[in-house]
Amino acid sequence: MTVTQPPGSLVCVSVGVMLGSHISPLVRSHIETSEVVFLGVADSLMEQWLMRMNPDTRSLQPFYREGTSRMQTYRQMVHAMLREVRAGRKVCGAFYGHCGVFAWAPHKAIETARGEGFRAHMEPGISAEDCLYADLGIDPGKYGCQHFEASQMMFYRRRIDPSGYLVLWQVGLAGDQTLKRFSTGAAYRQVLVDVLARDYPLDHEVIIYRAATLPLQRPRIEHLPLSQLVRATIEVPDTVVIPPATPMQADPEIRARLAALDQEMADSI
Amino acid sequence: MSDVIGLLERMGQDAHWSQVLPENTQLALSETELDPEVQLAIASGNQKALEIFLGLSPLCGMLEPGKEDEQEDQDPEESPPGDDEEMPERSLLTPQGSAN
Numbered sequence: 001m002t003v004t005q006p007p008g009s010l011v012c013v014s015v016g017v018m019l020g021s022h023i024s025p026l027v028r029s030h031i032e033t034s035e036v037v038f039l040g041v042a043d044s045l046m047e048q049w050l051m052r053m054n055p056d057t058r059s060l061q062p063f064y065r066e067g068t069s070r071m072q073t074y075r076q077m078v079h080a081m082l083r084e085v086r087a088g089r090k091v092c093g094a095f096y097g098h099c100g101v102f103a104w105a106p107h108k109a110i111e112t113a114r115g116e117g118f119r120a121h122m123e124p125g126i127s128a129e130d131c132l133y134a135d136l137g138i139d140p141g142k143y144g145c146q147h148f149e150a151s152q153m154m155f156y157r158r159r160i161d162p163s164g165y166l167v168l169w170q171v172g173l174a175g176d177q178t179l180k181r182f183s184t185g186a187a188y189r190q191v192l193v194d195v196l197a198r199d200y201p202l203d204h205e206v207i208i209y210r211a212a213t214l215p216l217q218r219p220r221i222e223h224l225p226l227s228q229l230v231r232a233t234i235e236v237p238d239t240v241v242i243p244p245a246t247p248m249q250a251d252p253e254i255r256a257r258l259a260a261l262d263q264e265m266a267d268s269i
Numbered sequence: 270m271s272d273v274i275g276l277l278e279r280m281g282q283d284a285h286w287s288q289v290l291p292e293n294t295q296l297a298l299s300e301t302e303l304d305p306e307v308q309l310a311i312a313s314g315n316q317k318a319l320e321i322f323l324g325l326s327p328l329c330g331m332l333e334p335g336k337e338d339e340q341e342d343q344d345p346e347e348s349p350p351g352d353d354e355e356m357p358e359r360s361l362l363t364p365q366g367s368a369n
Contacts, residue, residue, distance in 0.1 A: 018281055019277050020280065020281020022281075042329075043320075043328055044320055044323075044326060045277065045316065045319060045320065045325065047328060048274050048323070049274050049277070052274070061328050061329065064329040212314065213316065214277060214281075214316060214319075215287070215311075216280065216286065216289075216311055216313075216314050217314025217316070
């Protein structure tokens with residue numbers, strides 16, 4: 001028996017961080033050949049650039065409203081995309097950076113479309129995290145690297161490993177429980193610093209980072225002691241990177257078990 | 270008005286521009302037909318100045334999820350505008366980028 005799929009489809013694509021530089025040929029093709037393209041990007045120059053690629057592009061920007069829960073906004077974005085998919089159209093959602101990283105709406109839209117029997121998938125791209133490794137010269141494999149959304153790390157007792165890198169996203173919004181604001185201030189960031197001070201000395205050097213989005217723009221790379229995070233200018237696009245503060249601790253028990261296995265293997269040959 | 274967006278796209282795809290020293294960028298841009306103010310904005314990566322020149326509004330780009338319990342407690346179909354509701358015309362938010 002042949003199962004027929006409904007005609008509508010959805011692809012969520014990642015256009016990267018820097019205008020012109022990071023978009024892949026495949027992502028560009030999806031944007032150019034879809035019947036309708038929804039744009040979820042962080043700056044108007046990039047939006048203008050993408051609008052040139054398809055005659056039916058629609059910005060998701062108007063859904064953002066001060067005082068409206070961000071989750072409500074994201075649900076409206078999903079609904080707008082799904083409405084066109086259900087109408088049988090070939091739909092593309094183009095999002096900046098990597099559309100599956102710190103982005104709720106693309107994942108939810110794909111999940112919902114698939115649940116209704118439509119074809120739906122995601123195309124990866126270059127994220128701010130990728131730019132961070134390049135610009136700061138960090139290899140996450142060297143000591144390990146934890147990533148947390150700053151507010152989530154404050155709301156829950158996470159297990160931070162100070163012998164690896166810690167990357168905190170959305171620090172400009174740290175501690176916001178309302179989901180209706182687009183920045184929090186020094187008092188909220190003081191709470192964040194107090195949380196971090198459980199694992200790091202206050203004079204430990206941290207880095208404020210922001211990826212470049214235009215060809216000649218330089219990334220923001222600012223080194224400062226942890227204690228000065230409270231008064232620093234930090235906006236939503238800024239990320240805080242905390243380098244390791246302690247050496248990795250050896251685990252002699254596990255090493256001994258592994259050595260015993262090695263010996264067992266050698267003896268059996 | 271010269272094509273600023275087109276120029277930015279070409280610059281983003283050309284290794285030559287990533288190797289131009291900061292002190293030489295304006296000299297390189299002087300070969301374009303752009304206004305000197307725009308050349309300066311591009312050379313310094315001044316996004317706000319470029320947006321003003323092009324008459325564009327700053328955007329909000331947050332896409333991160335909120336609290337875990339708010340993510341799943343509501344069906345996405347329940348709260349959005351109805352099928353006959355048009356998309357609002359413009360956001361009134363201040364500019365914001367995001368993490369992804």
